[in-house]
Amino acid sequence: MLSIEQRKFLSPLITWRILDIENLIQLSKQNRSYSSAQKLLKRLQQRQLIEIYRDPWNKKNYVFLGNLAIKELCPDTRPLLNSGALYHDSKVTSLGVELLKFNKIFKSIELEHQIKKGKGIIGISDFIPDARVEGQFKAKFFQAAVELELHQKEKSRIVDKAKYYLESEYYNHALYFFPDNDLLQNYDTIIKKELGNDYNKKIFLFSCPLISKAKPSFENGTGLVMNKSKTFIEFFGGVY
Structure with a gap:
């Protein structure tokens, strides 16, 4: 007991x-x-x-x-x-905790296991993100999927998931996080080739090399937002 x-x-x-x-x-x-x-x-x-x-x-x-x-x-x-997913899951929770420190923007978070319980899922074939966040940015409410990509997935899966988020009425945005800029650039190249430059208006890419370290943070990263180079701190940091 x-x-x-x-x-x-x-x-x-x-x-x-x-x-x-x-x-x-x-x-x-x-x-x-x-x-x-x-x-x-x-x-x-x-x-x-x-x-x-x-x-x-x-x-x-x-x-x-x-x-x-x-x-x-x-x-x-x-x-x-899942014992085989402990590394990834531990990084997702670290990422989630860091996101909530930007409490003027991100108000709540649900992790994959909570989403899978059925709350707010539209159709069983939908992709389930690592997490989803709700918040307010520049006086507008938003709901965003959060994906932590530690390794490159198969091209078809990358494209299918991105297409799902672009077509989804449920998510205003999808926030992708990567451990390094090379992986970010690979995803950008693949998605852009298949779905066009406009994907980056809804799907934002950020590299966060410190997110896996002993003291995770969003410092020293890169990012692509609306086809412009913009780090997570540069984009969200103004209202931190």
């Missing part, structure tokens, strides 16, 4: 599924030191209530619920994780 304090500490994992320790402390809104959190998590891991994933590149530890904790905290939602 989890104590009330432990339940509160782990509760962000119901929504986010996997978080690094710093973000878990922050989102749990508990006045807890990093060392205190580490000790608690070690005890919970020994009881098989949580599991730890260690990022092979930035060496950070990411926490997610074990089966015992899932049964106790969220038996209906069951935010199960």
